[in-house]
Structures are given as C-alpha cells and as structure tokens.
Amino acid sequence: MTTALISHPDCADHVTPPGHPEQVARLDAVMGALEEFDLQRVKAPLAAEDDLLRAHPKAHVDAIRAAAPDEGWRSLDADTHMSVGTLKAAYRAAGGVVCAVDMVMSGEVANAFAAVRPPGHHAERQTAMGFCFFGNVAIAAKHALDHHGLERVAIVDFDVHHGNGTQDLVEDDPRILFCSTHQSPLYPGTGAADEVGVGNVLNVPLPGGTGSKGFRDVMERVVLPRVDAFSPQLVIISAGFDAHEDDPLAGMNLTTEDFGWVTTRLCDMADAHCEGRVVSSLEGGYDLAALGACAAAHVKVLEERGR
DSSP, rough: EEEEEOOOOOGGGGGTTOOOOSSSHHHHHHHHHHHOOEEEEEEEOOOOOHHHHHHSSSHHHHHHHHOSSSSSSEEEEOOOOEEETTTHHHHHHHHHHHHHHHHHHTSSSSSSEEESSSHHHHHHSSBTTBBBSOOOOHHHHHHHHHHOSSSOOOEEEESSSSSSHHHHHHTTOOTTTEEEEEEESSSTOOOOOOOTTTTTTTEEETTTOOHHHHHHIIIIIIIIHHHHHHSSSOOEEEEEOBBBBTOOTTOBOOOHHHHHHHHHHEEEEEEEHSTTOOEEEEEEOOOOHHHHHHHHHHHHHHHHHOO
C-alpha cells in the first residue's frame, strides 16, 4: 500500500490576474515540497458530467462552461476569475478528488492527496465564488456514496475560511457529516455554530489569534468526538493551510506542526472506523513557503500511514 499524489499540469493553466493570491505558484510550491516523497503519482482525470451533477444543477455546470473566455479573463465576482485554461483545470480538480476516492475505495492505495486547483469549498450549488467553481470534496463524497455504496462519509475542513459551498452542497444529506473549524469573523461570513443542516453539520467558528492550543483543544473536545460518533466509512479532508501564522489572508496563527498533528488525529479516526481510508484535497494557503511546508507535513503523515 502507498499514498497517491493526484495532480495534473492543466491545474497550472488556471491563471489568475496579477497579484491574485490563488496563483499558479501555489501548485508549484506544493509539488516542489513533495518532490522527494515516495508517492504514487497519478494524473487527475477530467470530472465526469454525472459526478458534477451529483452536487450541482445542470444550469450551474452549463453556466461555468459558457463563461469560459477565449482570451484574457472573465470575472464571475471580485475574487473569482476564469482564464482560457480555467474550465479544464476545474474539471481536473473535481476529477482528481473523485479519482482519489476511487483509488482508496478499491484498495489500490491506502490514502490520497489531490494537489489540485482551483479549490472548491466555496462553490455553492449555483454560485462560483471565493476562487472556487465546483465543490470538489462534496462531489467526491457523493460519488463515494452513490458509486461505491457507502452509507457514511465524513468531511473535515480545517481551512481558515468556512466551507460555505461544501455546506450548501451537503447540508440536506444525512449520509455526509461536515465539520468545519474556521476563523470568524472572516470571509465568507457564514459558518455560525447554529448552522447545523439536518443535524449533519458541525461548525466551530474561532476568533483570530486562536493559535495552536485553542485549535487542538476544539479538535479534541468537539470535532473528533463528533467524527468518532458518526463512524465514517471514508474520511475526506478539505486541506486548507491558510490558518498558518504566516498566511496573509487570515490570523489564526497555527504552526506547521499543527497541520501534521491534525492529520495524525484524523488518520486515527480513519484507522478506527474505515481501515485508514483518507482522501485529502488542497484548498487554501497563500504564503508560498508556509503552504509548501504545511503540505509536506500533511502528506508526510499520510505517507507514513500508507506504508
């Protein structure tokens, strides 16, 4: 058994305007940090239309396709821009996380990390926003349930921003548990503790400056017990590294070691309930050095568990 690293050169063809934080260099930083790791390297396929339609209405998929420019950029909102290569990159990103699920569920690999962009956890049912076009992890979770016959999938999102899109896509599906720790107040302004879906959503808003002790405490006291009680058959991680102390877009003040620690604890949950099956997908992280270091700490744990 091993760990799969799933990515594709097309993910670098999603080019954002100069100065945009969600830049091509992010993927370079992640892949460079993982260069020496002993991983099974897989090219992300394009997402199947059926998988996209598990999470989004056809009107949304058609609208994203229609918005793709022939040259330059097209802005869907102040933060979310499409270049000529964005559409294919978005299909690769969603397809990569679905591929990760297939590889883990088939037993081909122990776990998988999808180093893909654009990210996905802000994309709502009918709205691209927050750098995101399709709900990558929600699509993958629904694929695991419908295609692999699972009954319970847990998604844990430790990105510093609330995964409003993932919540919007899964909050009516009791087969999916969605847990999010995030800085509040902060973009996108959602993720209050009283947003609970059909009892399948756990939001833990945290103040700026929470730091390692506060983060680890809420994980141990609140999030991990909820995952444990749910007894998932697959754990999917929205791996955003923008809660790091060096990140320019927030102020949670976590350290690189915190991301290794939380990965270890989530792998412990997967070991206890689902034979170690973990799929992780890249979300945020905008200081390039911190992003590379955190991705390495995260994947190091996956690699060790995959041996």
